[in-house]
Amino acid sequence: MGVIKLGQETSLHFILPELPAPLLNDSHGKELGDEAAAVKSEDFQDSMKIAWRYQNLPKMEVSPTTHTKFGHYYDISKKMSPELCQSVKLHSFYLHEELPFEPKMKTWNMNSGYARLLQSIQRIISQEGFDGSDPQQKQRNVLRIGIQSLGSVLWGDDVCCSDTPEDPHSLTKFLYVLRGLLRKSLSACIITMPAHLIQNKAIMERVANLSDMVVGLESFIGSERETNPLYKDYHGLVHVHQIPRLNSLICDVSDTKDLAFRLKRKQFTIERLHLPPDLSDTVSRASKQDLAGSAKLLSSGCGAMAIGKKHLDF
Amino acid sequence: MLAELNELLGAAPERPDAGKFTLLRDTRTDGSFLVHHFLSFYLRAGCKVCFVALLQSFSHYNIVAQKLGVNLAAAKEQGQLVFLEGLQSCLDLLFGEEEQPGQPNPLQFVSGSTPELRALFDFVRVSLSAADSWKGPVLLVDDLSVLLSLGAAPVAVLDFIHYCRVYVCCQLKGNVVVLVHSNEDSEDEENELVVNSLCHHSDLILWAEGLATGFCKDVHGQAAEQDLVQTYQYKIQDRNVSFFAPGLSAAVL
Numbered sequence: 097m098g099v100i101k102l103g104q105e106t107s108l109h110f111i112l113p114e115l116p117a118p119l120l121n122d123s124h125g126k127e128l129g130d131e132a133a134a135v136k137s138e139d140f141q142d143s144m145k146i147a148w149r150y151q152n153l154p155k156m157e158v159s160p161t162t163h164t165k166f167g168h169y170y171d172i173s174k175k176m177s178p179e180l181c182q183s184v185k186l187h188s189f190y191l192h193e194e195l196p197f198e199p200k201m202k203t204w205n206m207n208s209g210y211a212r213l214l215q216s217i218q219r220i221i222s223q224e225g226f227d228g229s230d231p232q233q234k235q236r237n238v239l240r241i242g243i244q245s246l247g248s249v250l251w252g253d254d255v256c257c258s259d260t261p262e263d264p265h266s267l268t269k270f271l272y273v274l275r276g277l278l279r280k281s282l283s284a285c286i287i288t289m290p291a292h293l294i295q296n297k298a299i300m301e302r303v304a305n306l307s308d309m310v311v312g313l314e315s316f317i318g319s320e321r322e323t324n325p326l327y328k329d330y331h332g333l334v335h336v337h338q339i340p341r342l343n344s345l346i347c348d349v350s351d352t353k354d355l356a357f358r359l360k361r362k363q364f365t366i367e368r369l370h371l372p373p374d375l376s377d378t379v380s381r382a383s384k385q386d387l388a389g390s391a392k393l394l395s396s397g398c399g400a401m402a403i404g405k406k407h408l409d410f
Numbered sequence: 411m412l413a414e415l416n417e418l419l420g421a422a423p424e425r426p427d428a429g430k431f432t433l434l435r436d437t438r439t440d441g442s443f444l445v446h447h448f449l450s451f452y453l454r455a456g457c458k459v460c461f462v463a464l465l466q467s468f469s470h471y472n473i474v475a476q477k478l479g480v481n482l483a484a485a486k487e488q489g490q491l492v493f494l495e496g497l498q499s500c501l502d503l504l505f506g507e508e509e510q511p512g513q514p515n516p517l518q519f520v521s522g523s524t525p526e527l528r529a530l531f532d533f534v535r536v537s538l539s540a541a542d543s544w545k546g547p548v549l550l551v552d553d554l555s556v557l558l559s560l561g562a563a564p565v566a567v568l569d570f571i572h573y574c575r576v577y578v579c580c581q582l583k584g585n586v587v588v589l590v591h592s593n594e595d596s597e598d599e600e601n602e603l604v605v606n607s608l609c610h611h612s613d614l615i616l617w618a619e620g621l622a623t624g625f626c627k628d629v630h631g632q633a634a635e636q637d638l639v640q641t642y643q644y645k646i647q648d649r650n651v652s653f654f655a656p657g658l659s660a661a662v663l
Contacts, residue, residue, distance in 0.1 A: 204504055205522030205561070218505055268559035269520065273504060276497035279467045298598035302559045305591055343473040345443050346646050
């Protein structure tokens with residue numbers, strides 16, 4: 097079962113037909129498998145002569161490997177089949193269509209939009225048995241909740257408009273109660289927030305502390321990085337600010353935190369950010385600034401130092 | 411408990427401290443391993459512990475505690491551990507039945523009926539006041555910064571801690587351990603106010619920091635006892651945290 101929670105005028109009818117088709121193991125996996133096998137057989141024959149210390153290091157995996165997991169990869173050039181959409185039970189929440197909140201909720205001391213959303217989530221959890229209240233239920237599934245643009249004016253909150261919002265605690269209280277609901281049920285929630293609009297950074301710090309996982313997407317569109325040749329292969333950066341540390345002292349930390357995303361014709365991929373080798377003409381020559389610095393030192397009599405303002409002196 | 415940390419602090423469960431206020435600070439990292447250490451340390455020492463757990467569920471602490479050699483469920487049953495699960499209390503407050511007059515919800519300030527943290531302090535007081543056979547009482551809080559997110563004013567939070575310290579450390583000769591988050595370039599002024607004030611009133615401050623140079627797989631951060639010159643780097647493993655002098659990680663040697 098799945099739940100989609102929305103707070104904007106875009107209802108389920110608009111979003112559902114736009115969902116991309118999932119990639120299944122057999123078709124896509126085989127394609128990637130053939131490519132990877134071809135690459136591996138080439139490498140095996142070349143042994144490194146100069147950089148031999150790197151011979152035994154694993155080949156850097158930039159893109160998803162042959163082991164594709166269902167639900168992780170999608171073909172964005174195709175749409176999800178209507179049969180797949182209809183096979184799942186969906187609930188939606190559209191703030192302006194909801195009934196006015198019940199009298200008891202007036203004592204919540206929270207923005208009414210958030211309060212009604214919490215009440216709606218709690219009702220679905222208990223009615224559909226995600227809190228384990230129905231032991232007879234054979235198929236145990238996870239309730240997946242998606243909340244769009246939390247904190248925006250569409251939820252009746254002014255945290256995106258003002259540095260000193262009228263009720264700065266509603267958003268964090270909402271997240272705390274939601275955290276409690278998720279911990280006490282078989283559910284998971286993903287929330288998007290327009291962080292670039294929230295001017296009060298203290299609130300963003302508190303939001304991060306109340307979340308298990310925090311990921312940021314930074315697009316290059318409209319920024320100076322769009323034309324930077326170093327980033328020409330990518331469309332933006334992925335920042336993993338925080339990962340969950342649940343039921344354990346350690347957390348599942350990956351080797352790299354430098355990630356970038358790319359929107360190709362068929363796929364949205366997240367890859368390790370690696371800078372291309374600098375093959376331009378000026379790569380081994382002193383740049384103009386270095387030369388100017390050297391000239392100054394020469395004139396002041398420091399001949400040896402003026403050879404090049406570099407750390408190497410040979 | 412973390413044996414290496416005990417060595418560094420000169421602490422042993424056979425002779426726990428008395429009347430001490432310990433502040434745990436984390437910056438750019440998750441310092442919750444320190445909370446797990448103190449929880450298991452004081453339970454091993456035979457102290458009565460009141461744990462105000464605001465951020466995680468009971469099962470999370472229980473699973474980690476088992477890796478550190480302590481069974482929280484058993485401690486709760488025997489009356490050694492009084493556990494306040496903040497998340498559950500908040501759900502009870504907002505979705506539950508009308509509260510009973512004799513048992514106010516410790517987090518009732520969230521729904522705005524009372525502006526200060528009196529009910530939370532009363533909970534702590536009642537939990538630790540019973541004359542048991544356990545050794546000195548301990549109050550553990552994880553983490554205090556959450557109270558600000560729930561709408562408590564900084565002054566109310568400081569008053570709460572003051573009352574707890576007077577009652578637990580001075581009157582009962584017990585110990586208080588509190589975790590707070592802080593960042594050097596934080597814009598959360600209320601939080602920084604609370605942290606700075608608590609620093610002045612603490613007997614011991616343990617500071618866990620992410621490395622200034624960024625993420626490293628083999629060294630997760632550095633920890634220091636404030637006021638001491640010595641800083642240690644640490645690496646968190648599944649059942650243990652190893653401490654070493656800066657630059658002497660096993661990965662480097």
